[in-house]
Amino acid sequence: MKQVFWSIVLLFFCSTMYAQDISQKVSMNLQNVTLKEFFNKIETQTSFSVVYRDVILSETPDVVVSASNRPLKDVLTQVLDKQGLSYKVSNKTIVIVKAAGKAKSSGQPAKTITGVVVDESGFPVAGANIVVKGTTNGTITDMDGNFSISAAPGDLLAVSYIGFLPVDIKVSGSNKVDVLLKEDAQGLEEVVVVGYGTVKKRDLTGAVASVSASKITAVPTSTASEALQGRIPGVVVSNSNWSPGATPSVMIRGKRSITASNDPLYVIDGVPVTGGMGEISPADIESMEVLKDASATAIYGARGANGVILITTKQGKSGKTQIDYNGYVGAQTILNELDLWTGAEYAEYTRESYRNTSNSSIRYNSDVPSRDQDLICPGFTRDATIMESVMMGWGENGVYDPSRVRSTSYMDEVTRTGMITDHQLSIRGGGDRTNFLASATYNKNNGLFKDEDYERYSIRLNLNHEINKYVKIGAQTQYSRSVQNRGSGLAGSWRLSPLATLRDDDGKLIEMPGTYNVYNPLMNLEPGAVSHPLKTTRYLGSYFLDVKLPVDGLKFRSNLGIDSRTVQDYEFYSARTSNRACSTSSASNATEKYTMFTLENMLFYDKTFNDKHTLGVTLLQSVQEDQKETNKIGVENLPSDVLKYYDVSSALLINNIGSSMVKWNMASFMGRINYNYLGRYLLTVSARYDGSSRLADGHKWVLFPSAALAWRISDESFMEKADWMDNLKLRIGFGKTGNSAVEPYQTRGSLGIVKYPFDNGSTETIGYAPNVMANNLLTWETTDQWNLGVDFGFLRGRINGTIDLYLQNTHDLLLKRQLPVVSGFPEVLSNVGKTRNKGIEVSLNTLNIDTKDFQWTTDLMLSSNKEEIVELYNGKLDDVGSKWFIGQPINVHYDYKKIGIWQDTPEDQAEMAKYAANGTAIKPGDIKLQDVNGDHKITDEDKQILGNPRPKLIASMVNTFNYKGFDLSVFLYASFGAMLYNDTYALEHCGRNGGLKVDYWTPNNPTNAYPRPSVDEERPVYIASTYYEKADYLRIRTMTLGYTLPKNISKKFMAEKLRFYFTAQNPFVFTSYSGIDPEASKMNAAGNPETGGSGYGTPSVSSWIFGVNLTL
Helix, strand or coil: CCCCCCCHHHHCCCCCCCCCCCCCEEEEEEEEECHHHHHHHHHHHCCCEEECCHHHCCCCCCEEEEEEEEEHHHHHHHHHHHCCEEEEEECCEEEEEECCCCCCCCCCCCEEEEEEEECCCCCECCCCEEEECCCCCEEECCCCCEEEEEECCCCEEEEECCCECCEEEECCCCCEEEEECCECCCCCCCEEECCCCEEEHHHCCCCEEEEEHHHHCCCCCCCCHHHHCCCCCCEEEECCCCCCCCCCEEEECCCCCCCCCCCCEEEECCEEECCCCCCCCHHHEEEEEEECCHHHHHHHHHHCCCCEEEEEECCCCCEEEEEEEEEEEEEEEECCCCCECCHHHHHHHHHHHHHCCCCCCCCCCCCCCCHHHHHHCHHHHCCHHHHHHHHCCECCCCCECHHHCCCCCHHHHHECCEEEEEEEEEEEEECCCEEEEEEEEEEEEECCECCCEEEEEEEEEEEEEECCCCEEEEEEEEEEEEEEECCCCHHHHHHCCCCCCCECCCCCECCCHHHCCCCCHHHHHCCCCEECEEEEEEEEEEEEEEEECCCCCEEEEEEEEEEEEEEEEEEEECCCCCCCCCCCCEEEEEEEEEEEEEEEEEEEEEEEECCCEEEEEEEEEEEEEEEEEEEEEEEECCCCHHHCCCCHHHCCEEEEEEEEEEEEEEEEEEEEEEEEECCCEEEEEEEEEEEECCCCCCCCEEEEEEEEEEEEHHHCHHHCCCCCEEEEEEEEEEEEEEECCCCCCHHHCEEEEEEEEECCCCEEEEEEEEEECCCCCCCCEEEEEEEEEEEEEECCCCEEEEEEEEEEEEEEEEEEEECCHHHCCCEEEEEEEEEEEEEEEEEEEEEEEECCCEEEEEEEEEEEEEEEEEEECCECCCECCCCECECCCCCCEEECCEEEECCCCHHHHHHHHHHHHCCCCCCCCCEEECCCCCCCCCCHHHCEEEECCCCCEEEEEEEEEEECCEEEEEEEEEEECCEEECCCCCCCCCCCCCCECCCECECCECCCCECCCCCCCCCCCCHHHHCEEECCEEEEEEEEEEEECCHHHHHHHCCCEEEEEEEEEEEEEEECCCCCCCCCCCECCCCCECCCCCCCCCCCEEEEEEEEEEEC
């Protein structure tokens, strides 16, 4: 552990480098021990930590010390002088260095060189090592990155620091040298959080990917999940809703469960939480680690099957207090608006609908627009404003000019330019024993629709205090409050006729424009008409106690976690709104209170034996309690709109009322062993034993084991000549994880209310009877997962990457198994199904150009996942009704396949005659479907699997360019192979409702896109077959151009760093998909993509943002 010279200690050491009094007395009697053993003894007797580089230490056991109550500095000098070593003191850290030697002469006299070492963000690098090449003359930088060293012109200064690429600086005539260190993409010494501990990246045995704070804040995001999109292969982040406050869904390595949630487990500062991370400010996050394979997630047992996302928040640091401000403001515009009918287009569409009617009394008897026919067409005569709009197209000379037809765009009336603003302020600092971080965040988003907005504020306080050298305590706390005004669903007003006006001549709103059961959405925007807020208050707390036990390498940690969330779900519609159809007012008042407590006690043992064997043992005992209380009441006809949802008891009608309380507990034991031999051969073995009150007696406890091996091939002797190979590691792992999909009390069944009639039905008595069959054999859905991976790095860090192959077999799926009628129950929930996932993930990072002033890096991610159902409740038989098919993905589109439109050609007429002979009347302009079995009938046997809503391949590429103070980042994201059900209700209620403009068939327009419209049909037969569309797309997710002021200028503003940037977020998407957005597949309550449509909703958003990053 002591070789982390550059990492843990020097990153967080105190404010300035200065010699400290180390005259405290020590006593020891050591005979023929190594230097490492000597340093261990110092650490056990004092409050100092000793750090060094292994390469400068002798492993010879020749250290002899006999000291009784002698000053520490004397003992150090006595031992180190004989070894050719010296030391420096920084706060509570003793840094072992080579004793200063005589520098090689470059032919010129030496002089004092001063300078500062900074990273690419302009922040000082504390603890960087500066050595005059070819000598033992060296030093390290202080807290502000400053250094001073004696060197002669022509000498080379070798500058290095863990996590950065080393650099050589030639001493010239100047006495001042400023050094820029660039991040090492390979980062083998980087410390990665793995759950209940940390390991170096080089020692990872599982599939774990990390996103650092610099990448999280590289682009402005309002939620942490947005920062994951395109950053980690195998992690799919999807926006199904662009309304303000909506949180993207996250799925890791595909879908395993058919009926249960596929959401990953979130762990925030060591506390497992539910409800995701929508309230976590991205600016507060230090890193996010995604555990993907079972060898990494099995330590979370029954909750780890869908992957685990570990969120570590920023902590305080000793030294100078640092103030950071990150803020941005921007405008939001509609990226892709549905192309709806204009007034003139809709008028012609209406005419065509009436041309094709079988009712001669209302048929439009002209193939071209006719004023006389327009005057009697029911599609126009039903509303005076519609007729007025159509007549505007007819000039006094009787010539029709469609450009003069009046057109109403309801979208222009209900939308606006959205505004988004975000302010994040943090202060962190500390002293020798205590450090702190305090932050506050404010986020406001006025959405595209005039009745939608979102506001969130949060405050965070993280404290750590070292009571003494043995005991440390800390707390990470956050409080957040958000209000999401969800509006009234104005996107659903597409049915309005574009020929109808929304206001009368006096400017008053018309309740039913076009008079066909479509109410005016502008009524919903009247003051006090609609209130639909979702108010969420959340408190997250993580409190820990660390104790360093008297046994070398043994530590104890206790962690208490609290997640308390209150959600107030309110809804009010006045009588005069489109949702209430101008009838009576309605209101609902619902509250959900969720509380979770977790107590975890952990024991860690880490020890290195003979500098060859490294052993790490982790033991865990954990208990968790979850409780959720809900209540709701829905009413109608309130006496006053002012009351809204605050006085529901005054309403004349109660529609529904209910309340509930659900409580469950879990107890767990976990053990993990990490073994490392020579730094090349790595082994991780773990087992977690979970017991839950959700399961029945006798089946409450389930074991989840895992094991992983890794081989660092690049460290083998036979690889010494392959100097182009920086890193090559092979990993293989296996493990079992669970999905805690059994609901509390589900094993016991449930009772339902039954009304029993008496007195010949004149009276009813309420009773209770079983309505869900008990099943005390229910257990977790379980996933067995194999993972094979390789990590590689070439050309001194210029090319680095990871490739992972995985296979997941999930069994004991929770499915409803049908029962005989005599059982009294139609079905019972059982563990009966199986699914399989397999895929590949590729991550590649390259340093393309690296010069003094210009750098170009590329991050490339690729992932592909194939999922299939292996077995259902009835074995290997398909469930066609549920659209579950053996060998196919869980969600598929199963329907008729449209292959065109029947045309008025001899070939098609001959085919239509064959259908007519079988009793199916088809005419030109109808939808042509694929006749799978060729029997010239369209039956259920002609349905087929068309596709599924999840992509087959996901790719992302981030190119970053730096030129002096300028930075440019372009983030591309692509998805291929998905199919969406774009249910835009094309040609529905022809001639009566508005809608999406489509290319429909007419004798003069023999298209193959959409069928002929007819007023006789609610919707054309088989119109749903036109809704299936490929959803391949390439999205420019972000483009950011920034400029960081030179340090000498920013210092004038008393700033360490001052950067301005402009970001175009989601500016372009390239796709053939005709819907709102190819990413917008609908989600069900479990967060799984549905096959049931994505047609109308909030349009996707482009954001144009200006921001500033300031550090004081």
